[in-house]
Amino acid sequence: MRELNELLTKLNPMAKEFVPPSLTKQGRNGGFFTVADSFLGAAGYFPVNEDGGFRWKKSFGPPQGKLRINPRTSIAQREDVIRRTVYVSDIDQQVTEEQLAGLFIGFGHVVDCRICGDPNSVLRFAFIEFTDEVGARAALNLSGTILGFYHVKVMPSKTAIAPVNPTFLPRTEDEREKCTRTIYCTNIDKKVTQTDIKLFFEAVCGEVLRLRLLGDYHHPTRIGFVEFVMVESAITALNCSGVLLGSLPIRVSPSKKPVRSRAVPRQQQ
CATH class of the missing domain: 3.30.70.330 (RRM (RNA recognition motif) domain)
Structure with missing residues (x-):
């Protein structure tokens, strides 16, 4: 009985064979970090030996990697x-x-x-x-x-409004001024060309400075941004919402972003 007691006292309870596999993870060079090691790591102690030995040093700096943001906040x-x-x-x-x-x-x-x-x-x-x-x-x-x-x-509501991509918003005072002269047009017939849109708005509202038409074949309609030379033209264009352009009634609203494209060449007189 005494021999058995002496044998048990010599056993290392932190040895890997006494730790369930679910509570161990592979360390460097095949070493094993146990649950006890994880508590020491949480307290700021990290192994010095490359073989995962039990010599430790205190780390006073911030934890390596990205800092976690409080999820509750x-x-x-x-x-x-x-x-x-x-x-x-x-x-x-x-x-x-x-x-x-x-x-x-x-x-x-x-x-x-x-x-x-x-x-x-x-x-x-x-x-x-x-x-x-x-x-x-x-x-x-x-x-x-x-x-x-x-x-x-x-x-x-059960959800919040998704934030707008800041790269789409005006970046300078000049771009904010451009937004006052720009309209956002949706529900554009895919058969309508950029030239058709330009001619339509110039005939009804005033001279168009820039125009950008967006969309692809996967969507039934297209959208566009139209920048006028004058603010008054953009205000007048808002009354065009519901007017047929091609086979569909367009919808017009003030634009939240400027047109970042090359200027539409003016017709020579």
């Missing part, structure tokens, strides 16, 4: 934004973001308004974010209000 901030946001459905396809936001500004300061959904769909949906929860709760009273030809439905 991130979640709390996101939940706060959600409580300040409402979900609006059954939006007439002719209604612009500016018109929709104008419906809600009487209930609080609107931070952002984002209309989503298929531009070819009769009804779309949107998210509207306020500066506080009071405005969001008051906005729920607008449910059932007629906007365009339909009664909109307003409910508390």
Whole structure:
């Protein structure tokens, strides 16, 4: 019995054969780090030997790699934004973001308004974010209000508005001034060319300085950005929303980004 006791006292409880495989991980050069090692590592101690020996040193610097952001703080901030946001459905396809936001500004300061959904769909949906929860709760009273030809439905949102890519926004004061002269046009017939769009807006609104037409064969319609020479021309162009261009009624709204493309050459007189 005494011999057995002496034998047991000589055993190393930290040896790999006494640690379940699920609680061990492979170290450098085939060594094994055990659960006990992980506690030491968490306290700031790291192995010095290349063979994973038990000589340690204290690390006073920050942990290697990326610093972790407190997930609780991130979640709390996101939940706060959600409580300040409402979900609006059954939006007439002719209604612009500016018109929709104008419906809600009487209930609080609107931070952002984002209309989503298929531009070819009769009804779309949107998210509207306020500066506080009071405005969001008051906005729920607008449910059932007629906007365009339909009664909109307003409910508390279950998600926040996705942030806009900052590279798309104006970068300088000059680009912000360009935005005041630029319109965003959607639901453009794919058969309509860039020249057709330019001629249409110049005949109705005024001289076009730049124009960019976007889209591909995978989408039924295209979008475009039109920058005018004068601000008054861009304001007049907003009244063209719903006008047939080709076989489809276009939708026009103020642009949130400038046209970053080469200028459209002016016709020689």
